[in-house]
C-alpha cells in the first residue's frame with residue numbers, strides 16, 4: 149500500500165483550513181529541504197538547494213487544499229446548514245458521511261428516503277440550500293460540538309483496487325505526494341522551490357502570493373485532473389483516461405500553457421519512454437493561471453495525474469499514472485536549462 153498517498157488523502161485540509169495537511173507535509177519534507185517557511189496565507193514554501201550547476205530558480209507548485217463544506221447556520225432543530233467551499237455537484241452529497249471541525253465530529257448529509265419521494269422528485273436535483281447535516285444534535289448549540297464557520301469534509305478511507313487507488317482529495321494530494329517524492333530525490337542543478345499552496349479550490353489564491361513572492365524563472369504545476377473516460381458514450385473520446393500516462397495541459401479556461409515548457413515536457417517523455425497524453429483542451433483551470441500572469445510573467449506548465457470522479461467523496465487514480473508523473477516531472481526538472489526557455 150502506498151502509505152504516502154494514504155496519509156495525505158486521509159488528512160483534512162478544506163480550503164482556508166489547511167493546518168492538518170500542512171503539518172503532515174512539513175514533517176514529511178523537513179529532512180529533505182534546506183529551509184522552509186509558512187507565509188501569511190498559509191502556503192508551505194520550501195527550498196531544496198541545487199548542485200550549483202545552474203542559476204535558474206524553478207518553482208514546483210501543488211495545491212494542498214481540498215473541496216469541502218462550511219457550516220453556515222445551526223437550526224433550532226440541531227440540523228446544520230452548510231455552503232460549499234469550492235465547486236460541488238449536489239448530486240454527490242446526499243447520504244454521505246462527513247467529519248466536522250478540528251474535533252472531527254461525524255455527521256450525515258441527510259436525504260429523504262426514496263420510499264417517501266413524491267412524483268417529480270425522482271427527476272429533480274436537490275438544492276444544496278435545502279440540505280442539512282445531521283450530527284444528532286437537538287438544539288441551536290449543535291450539542292456544543294460544532295460552530296458556524298467550521299469546515300466539513302468527507303470520510304473516505306484510502307484503498308487500493310488492483311492498479312488503481314480510491315480516496316478522497318486525490319485532487320490534489322496526489323500532486324502533493326509527487327512533489328514530496330521530487331524533494332526526496334537527489335539535488336537538482338538549480339535551487340528547487342517547492343510550494344504546497346492553499347485555497348486553490350476557491351480561486352487560485354495561495355499560488356498568487358507565492359508566485360509574487362518567489363518570482364521564479366519557470367514554474368511546474370502538479371495537479372490531479374478530472375478524467376471522464378467512463379461510461380463510454382458513442383463518439384466521445386475521453387478528455388484524459390486512467391492508465392494512459394501523465395496528462396499534459398496545452399490550454400484550459402484560464403491559460404495557454406507555456407509552449408516552450410510543453411515542448412520540453414513532451415520531448416522528455418519521449419526520450420525517457422514515459423507514456424503521456426495531451427489533456428483535451430477546454431475548460432477547467434489550475435494554479436498555472438495565477439502563476440503565469442504574475443509580475444512580468446512566469447513561464448509555467450502543468451503535468452497532471454488523471455483522476456475519475458473529481459470533487460466527489462471518492463476519486464480514483466491509476467498508480468502507474470502517479471508513478472509516471474513523478475518520473476516525468478523529475479526528468480523534466482533535471483533537463484531544464486536556460487536554453488529551453490530561450491525565445492527569439
Ligand SMILES: [Zn+2]
Nearest residue numbers: 319320371372
Ligand atoms: Zn486541483
